[in-house]
Amino acid sequence: MYIITIDSEKCQGDGDCVEACPAAILSVVDGKAVVSGAVAECLGCEACVTTCPHGAIALQEI
Ligand code: SF4
Numbered sequence: 001m002y003i004i005t006i007d008s009e010k011c012q013g014d015g016d017c018v019e020a021c022p023a024a025i026l027s028v029v030d031g032k033a034v035v036s037g038a039v040a041e042c043l044g045c046e047a048c049v050t051t052c053p054h055g056a057i058a059l060q061e062i
Pocket residue numbers: 004020021022023024025026041042043044045046047048049059
């Protein structure tokens with residue numbers, strides 16, 4: 001299980017993470033990336049973390 005933290009100050013709403021996420025749990029809403037799906041489906045692959053050009057996403061395993 002993972003906690004996905006998206007810094008809304010850093011997020012520019014590019015949507016790169018949405019495209020990269022193999023679990024399809026991320027969306028851009030009102031110009032900001034959010035976890036819109038079931039966080040339990042996160043694979044912990046860190047694709048969102050590494051894809052974001054703004055360093056807005058952090059992942060923590062719990
Ligand atoms: S770590 Fe992988 S599965 Fe989890 S939200 Fe990021 S891209 Fe999606």
